[in-house]
Amino acid sequence: MNRDIVFIDEEKCNGCGLCIPNCAEGAIKLVNGKAKLLDDRFCDGLGACLGHCPQDAITITKRDAKEFDEEAVKKHLAKPKNIMKQPEKNIPCGCPGSMAMDLRSEKKTPEAHGRQSAQLRQWPVQLTLVSPEASYFKDSDLLVAADCVPFAYPNFHSDFLKGKSVIIGCPKLDDADFYIEKLTELIKKNNLKSITLVNMEVPCCFGLQRIVEEAVKKAGKAIPIRQTVITIRGEKQ
Numbered sequence: 067m068n069r070d071i072v073f074i075d076e077e078k079c080n081g082c083g084l085c086i087p088n089c090a091e092g093a094i095k096l097v098n099g100k101a102k103l104l105d106d107r108f109c110d111g112l113g114a115c116l117g118h119c120p121q122d123a124i125t126i127t128k129r130d131a132k133e134f135d136e137e138a139v140k141k142h143l144a145k146p147k148n149i150m151k152q153p154e155k156n157i158p159c160g161c162p163g164s165m166a167m168d169l170r171s172e173k174k175t176p177e178a179h180g181r182q183s184a185q186l187r188q189w190p191v192q193l194t195l196v197s198p199e200a201s202y203f204k205d206s207d208l209l210v211a212a213d214c215v216p217f218a219y220p221n222f223h224s225d226f227l228k229g230k231s232v233i234i235g236c237p238k239l240d241d242a243d244f245y246i247e248k249l250t251e252l253i254k255k256n257n258l259k260s261i262t263l264v265n266m267e268v269p270c271c272f273g274l275q276r277i278v279e280e281a282v283k284k285a286g287k288a289i290p291i292r293q294t295v296i297t298i299r300g301e302k303q
Contacts, residue, residue, distance in 0.1 A: 070111035078123035081197035085115040091139045107135040185228040193235040198252035206231040212265040237273030249281035263293040
């Protein structure tokens with residue numbers, strides 16, 4: 067049938083994900099860093115997601131599409147979701163905090179006595195949320211850090227983060243295949259100079275090493291990887 071339905075312009079979409087929590091039917095998902103309409107039956111064509119896209123990538127179009135199916139939507143929403151394969155569940159509802167922000171040009175706060183200067187050059191930092199096409203990844207030195215590292219190692223900003231773009235993740239709790247896919251895309255689309263990998267000494271955390279090595283291999287790039295292991299007592303191993 068010919069009806070109103072969402073259209074997503076992939077050329078404009080930067081993968082920020084702000085449209086996703088504003089679709090009550092769960093009709094939109096991030097796939098390879100782009101918002102995608104999962105199934106025509108899930109979209110009611112009312113456009114609740116419109117106005118939440120900073121790139122103006124979402125519009126309502128009229129085309130031949132399957133009829134909106136409320137029962138199919140209920141079944142879709144009732145399915146158990148893998149946190150990493152459904153990254154929209156990690157995006158706070160209506161929160162603009164997942165928008166890509168390049169902080170490199172902002173003036174840094176001078177170091178106070180006994181206090182390090184913040185070295186973060188971007189936002190967001192979680193691998194699920196970052197866009198592989200974000201400007202701060204271009205020609206950068208990339209830091210890949212396990213979630214727990216900044217808490218365990220007190221000099222994280224000065225010793226590892228300074229001058230680098232960064233992504234963080236947990237190889238134990240999150241979906242490794244999703245991480246590999248997302249990181250591979252990021253490596254392919256950016257001329258990375260190097261990758262610094264920092265993980266904890268616990269065995270499960272070395273899964274991050276496999277993820278990084280597999281992504282570099284799949285991307286077909288020759289990028290030097292420097293790895294540092296942090297002990298649970300906050301020391302370099």
